[in-house]
Amino acid sequence: MSCPVAIVTDSTAYLPVGEMQRHDITSVPLTVVLGDEALEEGTEISARSLALALQKRRPVTTSRPSPEDFARAYRAAAERGARGIVSLHLSAEFSGTYDAARLAAEQAPVPVRVVDTGMVAMALGFCALAAAQSAEAGGTLDEAVAAAEKRAAAMSAFFYVDTLEYLRRGGRIGAAQALLGSALAVKPLLQLEGGRIGPLEKVRTASKAIARLEELAVERAGAADVDVAVHHLAAPERAERLAQRLRERVPGLVELHTSEVGAVIGAHTGPGLLAVVVSPR
Structure with a gap:
């Protein structure tokens, strides 16, 4: 049975696959634009391919997920039985990902708390793990958010x-x-x-x-x-x-x-x- 509080993050958390599966954490991918090709992080472009492109000085940019990408993730969590969602994302100073998640949350079928952790990479990943562990221990939506924010503050x-x-x-x-x-x-x-x-x-x-x-x-x-x-x-x-x-x-x-x-x-x-x-x- 799904945990009543679901955890969503984005692909820049770089959580180990085993940890994501163990804690049922959903990751919404950002996009890397390589030349004229848009590729999803984690599934369509590897770090090694990216490094080679940079060394060859190919033009590389990045873009946020769309609000609909988050909306799909929120609907899927609700369909699995979640009664609330904590959506944790990389610093809003780096990306519009937080804004896209916030827009999607307004139309979600269950309450969604969207958090700008101010973090990135496993600094974000540790926040997601803290929220998931709180939820697994029976914590409420607010308690899961507080667990993530406590981790972020000490990071x-x-x-x-x-x-x-x-x-x-x-x-x-x-x-x-x-x-x-x-x-x-x-x-x-x-x-x-x-x-x-x-x-x-x-x-x-x-x-x-x-x-x-x-x-x-x-x-x-x-x-x-x-x-x-x-x-x-x-x-x-x-x-x-x-x-x-x-x-x-x-x-x-x-x-x-x-x-x-x-x-x-x-x-x-x-x-x-x-x-x-x-x-x-």
Whole structure:
């Protein structure tokens, strides 16, 4: 029997398939536009294909799901027996996904609470898992939303990119900031804060930047019980080394997920991305 409170998110949560199935979480895909071809993230374009396209400097853009995409997901959840839906999405600063979900919620057959988590990738995924676990424990719609918002408020996400150029192209940082980074030959460390990407530190080499990324994650985790995710794009060995170091150094580690980001986020960060999400329980 379906849980009375259903959880819907979007494809940028990058939740492991097993976790989505275990908790009956629905994901609505965003779209990657590669040249003149529109492809659904997760099913029609892989992160590897996206990385190759970026390296060849093919034009790549992304677009939100339509309100009808969300409406179908909400109707399906209601047909499975849901009496309420929590719809959790990436930061509205990055995408119109939240607005599309909100429009669809107005016509849904059951109450839908649409939440702009201010997060992305597994920072969003951990919010969805928290809401699902609350619902599975018998929590109400409001309690599931509160569980997700509590997770979001405590979340930290740090990341390294080889170049700021892709973030500049996508309008996620200013041209002056990108030019400064290139001119100084620095390797930027960035953070997700207030739903936006902002500079954190500038480091001279990639190896020092990745070492600093590790230190930031360990410091943020402290001795608390935490879940951690390590993301990458076209850098699996680098990600696995970092994940192994965090397994050794984070005393309260509960779960650690290592995965490649999907095409939507990859389009804005470029190959070489390495990110860490720390989510206190």
